[in-house]
Amino acid sequence: MGSKKIKLLTYSLLLFGTLLSASVYTGYSSYQNQFLPFYQHYLSAVQTNGEILEIDDGSLWKVNRYHARKVLYWHTNDVIEITPTNSYRSERFYITNKTKGTHVLAELSHGPICDNPFTNHVSCIDRGEVYLMSVSGLESRWVIDSKDTHKLINWQPEHAVIIGKDYNWGSWFTSSEVILINVENNDYVRARLF
Numbered sequence: 001m002g003s004k005k006i007k008l009l010t011y012s013l014l015l016f017g018t019l020l021s022a023s024v025y026t027g028y029s030s031y032q033n034q035f036l037p038f039y040q041h042y043l044s045a046v047q048t049n050g051e052i053l054e055i056d057d058g059s060l061w062k063v064n065r066y067h068a069r070k071v072l073y074w075h076t077n078d079v080i081e082i083t084p085t086n087s088y089r090s091e092r093f094y095i096t097n098k099t100k101g102t103h104v105l106a107e108l109s110h111g112p113i114c115d116n117p118f119t120n121h122v123s124c125i126d127r128g129e130v131y132l133m134s135v136s137g138l139e140s141r142w143v144i145d146s147k148d149t150h151k152l153i154n155w156q157p158e159h160a161v162i163i164g165k166d167y168n169w170g171s172w173f174t175s176s177e178v179i180l181i182n183v184e185n186n187d188y189v190r191a192r193l194f
Contacts, residue, residue: 114135114160119160125155155182176190
C-alpha cells in the first residue's frame with residue numbers, strides 16, 4: 001500500500017473517531033459536574049481542520065470556513081453558548097466559546113444523539129408553552145415569545161430541541177432569555193423559563 005493511501009486511511013480513521021467516538025467526550029469529568037445554565041453546553045470534539053464542532057448532546061455544527069482556524073484552539077470541555085445571528089448570513093448562529101472568549105459563525109449540521117443524557121425532547125405543547133424533557137429526566141417549562149408562537153404549529157412531541165442563548169438583539173422589550181432550536185423543523189423560537 002502506498003504512503004498516500006496510508007496517510008488518507010489514517011486521516012479518515014482519525015476524523016471518524018473524532019466525530020463519532022464517545023471516548024472523545026469526557027462526560028463525567030469533574031469539570032462537567034459543575035452547574036451550567038440551560039443555554040450553555042460543553043464542547044465534546046473538534047474536527048481536525050476546525051470545520052465541524054460536536055457539543056455535549058452529540059449535535060454537529062458546521063463552522064464558517066473563514067472561522068475554522070479559531071476553533072483549532074478550542075478544547076474538549078470548553079463552555080459554549082449558541083446564539084442567533086439575527087442577520088441574512090448563510091449561518092444562522094454564533095457559537096461563543098465562553099472559556100476562550102472567542103466566537104464563530106456556524107450552522108447545525110446533524111441533530112443530537114437520541115439517548116444522550118444532554119438531549120432534550122418536546123414532551124408537550126400547550127397554549128404558547130413548550131415542555132421539554134431531557135433523556136436524563138430533567139423537565140423544564142418554557143413560555144414562548146408571542147412573536148414566535150405561530151411557529152409552534154409545526155412542533156410535535158418527541159422533536160429534539162437544542163437550547164441556546166437569546167441576546168435580545170432584535171428588540172429592547174422582549175423578555176426571552178433563550179432560543180429553543182427545533183432540530184426536525186430547522187427553526188427556533190425565543191422563550192423564557194417558566
